[in-house]
Amino acid sequence: MASDGVVIVGASHAGFQVAASLRQAGFDGRVVLIGDEPVLPYQRPPLSKDYLDGKIGVDLLLMRPEAFYRDHRIDYLPGVRATGIDRAGKSVQLAGGKRLGYGHLVLATGARNRVPPLPGIELDGVCYLRTLAETEALRQRLAAAEHVVVIGAGFIGLEFAAVARAHGKHVCILELTDRVMGRVVAVPTSLFFAEAHARAGVAFRFGAQAVRIAGNNGRVEHVELAGGDKLRADLVLISIGVVPNGELAAAAGLAVANGIVVDEMLSTADPAISAIGDCAAFPCRHADGNPTRLEAVQNAADHARCVADRLVGKPHPYTALPWFWSEQGPLRLQIAGLTTGQDQSVLRGDPASGAFSVFCYRGGELLGIESVNRPADHAQARRLLAAGRQVTPDQAADDSFDLRAAAAARVG
Ligand SMILES: Cc1cc2nc3c(=O)[nH]c(=O)nc-3n(C[C@H](O)[C@H](O)[C@H](O)COP(=O)(O)OP(=O)(O)OC[C@H]3O[C@@H](n4cnc5c(N)ncnc54)[C@H](O)[C@@H]3O)c2cc1C
Numbered sequence: 001m002a003s004d005g006v007v008i009v010g011a012s013h014a015g016f017q018v019a020a021s022l023r024q025a026g027f028d029g030r031v032v033l034i035g036d037e038p039v040l041p042y043q044r045p046p047l048s049k050d051y052l053d054g055k056i057g058v059d060l061l062l063m064r065p066e067a068f069y070r071d072h073r074i075d076y077l078p079g080v081r082a083t084g085i086d087r088a089g090k091s092v093q094l095a096g097g098k099r100l101g102y103g104h105l106v107l108a109t110g111a112r113n114r115v116p117p118l119p120g121i122e123l124d125g126v127c128y129l130r131t132l133a134e135t136e137a138l139r140q141r142l143a144a145a146e147h148v149v150v151i152g153a154g155f156i157g158l159e160f161a162a163v164a165r166a167h168g169k170h171v172c173i174l175e176l177t178d179r180v181m182g183r184v185v186a187v188p189t190s191l192f193f194a195e196a197h198a199r200a201g202v203a204f205r206f207g208a209q210a211v212r213i214a215g216n217n218g219r220v221e222h223v224e225l226a227g228g229d230k231l232r233a234d235l236v237l238i239s240i241g242v243v244p245n246g247e248l249a250a251a252a253g254l255a256v257a258n259g260i261v262v263d264e265m266l267s268t269a270d271p272a273i274s275a276i277g278d279c280a281a282f283p284c285r286h287a288d289g290n291p292t293r294l295e296a297v298q299n300a301a302d303h304a305r306c307v308a309d310r311l312v313g314k315p316h317p318y319t320a321l322p323w324f325w326s327e328q329g330p331l332r333l334q335i336a337g338l339t340t341g342q343d344q345s346v347l348r349g350d351p352a353s354g355a356f357s358v359f360c361y362r363g364g365e366l367l368g369i370e371s372v373n374r375p376a377d378h379a380q381a382r383r384l385l386a387a388g389r390q391v392t393p394d395q396a397a398d399d400s401f402d403l404r405a406a407a408a409a410r411v412g
Contacts, residue, residue: 004029005029006032006102008033009107010108010110010277011037014279014303015108015304023072030075032074033077035076036082039078041076047129047130048129052139053167080095085251106273108276111295113243114238114241118212118213123215124219124220125219129156147170148164149233150174150236151239152238154240157173158197160237161328166329172205172231172233173205180194180197197329208225212224242278244256252270258291259278259279266306276300276303278295281293282318298320320386333370333372334370334378335368337385342361342362342368344360344393346358355372355373357381359391359396366384366385369381383407384407389407
């Protein structure tokens with residue numbers, strides 16, 4: 001049953017990129033890409049931005065047109081779910097009964113929406129935003145909705161809220177903590193975005209816990225909060241984060257702890273199985289080597305390239321600098337490095353101007369930089385951090401300090 005080929009489970013940013021990078025690197029064996037969504041691999045970021053807004057069509061979402069897979073001898077199996085792994089026999093079980101042998105197996109199973117255990121969660125009008133199918137449904141709902149409640153003020157909830165407001169809907173965002181994007185950005189960045197959304201007409205309820213979604217004739221009508229308040233809603237978006245898809249790996253006896261556990265080569269304990277992208281917990285150089293699971297296109301694509309290199313005989317540990325972006329109405333947030341765990345944040349530029357950066361430090365060491373509408377800062381931030389260079393808090397705060405020169409400076 002075993003073969004020399006590479007089988008990839010999950011056909012999104014990570015899975016697609018391994019297949020493409022293997023061919024680019026001259027891999028000549030069989031490449032099979034298995035995806036349980038019934039479409040060609042597509043990009044997720046526009047789902048909550050231009051695609052939701054109706055500015056682009058599906059054609060611009062696709063990673064590549066159909067001919068690419070044929071031309072590059074990538075056997076793409078859409079709408080097919082992998083249901084088990086036989087590690088001893090080196091094969092993957094597919095729903096429907098088929099088995100597929102592998103020389104190497106790449107798990108790129110990503111993550112799925114976290115669903116809160118709320119009464120009423122099954123009502124018509126309760127929506128999610130992760131897949132193309134969910135976005136199609138959400139677009140239709142949004143067109144007909146008047147009152148929108150968003151549960152969770154993370155990136156996706158805020159991006160959706162910006163589009164919904166631009167379409168003239170009443171939008172209220174519920175957030176359990178006291179600030180937006182609190183898991184990932186510094187306080188000044190949170191405050192700036194909350195104010196900008198509020199100015200655009202979004203209402204916020206911080207420290208608010210939804211306890212029930214209520215409806216009539218199966219249709220959502222309002223969201224009830226702890227404390228008894230009821231918020232009118234004909235559309236509720238659940239955006240409280242994701243859960244990594246680690247079940248396939250766990251059932252095969254591989255370690256899973258907030259993601260499929262891999263080493264710095266992105267290999268599981270089984271040398272014939274790698275895990276990459278949103279589903280993988282890897283020792284991150286930029287987080288003191290701690291097990292880290294990231295949800296970002298950069299991470300998925302760079303993980304994929306790293307594994308493809310190993311499979312064509314050019315192994316190297318994964319060291320890429322994490323970076324991320326989000327677009328919320330006219331605001332573009334770009335983050336270089338990982339800023340969680342910071343104990344000092346320093347402003348560069350004036351938030352009142354609508355363009356600034358926040359330099360985040362821990363123990364005086366620069367961890368990461370969040371830039372709002374300052375793409376040049378972001379570009380220099382990536383160079384600085386990737387090279388392990390530092391700028392002091394005083395230098396960061398001084399807008400006349402030459403970041404470009406600091407990023408280009410020779411070390412030692
Ligand atoms: C709406 C939205 C907006 C985003 N915006 C940004 C952004 O602006 N910037 C950014 O950096 N990141 C953004 N992200 C995050 C980014 O899209 C993810 O980090 C990226 O998609 C991760 O890719 P992945 O391939 O690891 O996993 P996923 O994209 O989750 O894909 C995994 C795929 O595997 C499939 N699968 C799972 N199990 C099986 C199985 N057993 N058999 C077959 N198939 C299986 C899943 O159905 C899915 O299609 C956004 C995400 C969303 C949802």
